[in-house]
Amino acid sequence: MKxxxxxxxxxxxxxxxKFHHPGAVVGPKDASMFLSNFLKEMTxxxxxxxxxxDVASPSTNLNNAYHMIKAILKMCRSREAEERERANLVEQDVLIVDPAKSPLRLRDLYIRPNI
Structure with missing residues (x-):
């Protein structure tokens, strides 16, 4: 869905x-190369x-469907954005801690307010 x-x-x-369809981006001349029919819009x-x-008017069902479709589209778009972001991540090596050395300490660091 677009x-x-x-x-x-x-x-x-x-x-x-409105749906994504092949003739929208390439133009009407190039759209003729497809042998299938595509649905462009539904109303x-x-x-x-x-x-x-009746408990509610029939238009209430359309409004509910509209809000559910918008929520699903939002979830799908956020999932796709998250997948694109994960594809760009670089995997890091495992952190190796030397047990022979003492752990690092930040001596001049103070937390405010005192807990």
Whole structure:
């Protein structure tokens, strides 16, 4: 998914989902080389009016779906950013401590406030 948006017009709520598709970046001439059909955009519409016996209006479901999709997209984007960051990390050698020497101490270091 590329973009998820919601809008309210008159008595209806619209949920629009745009997808990544091959013709968007390369241009329409180069997009003809693909033999498959791709879905570019989906739009859902729900009424804001409640019917007799309904607990909530149908547009509430669209709003809930919108918020869940946004949360999932946020998690996926943060996971991808974390993976890119981990790929750039350099692995360090294991720290070797010499047991024969005394441990290093910082003598002129004071912690404030005193604990």
């Amino acid at each position: 973009i998820v948006s919601t809008s309210i017009e008159a008595d209806y709520t619209y949920l629009r989902i 859902y519409r729900a009424s804001k009016q409640r019917h007799h016996g």
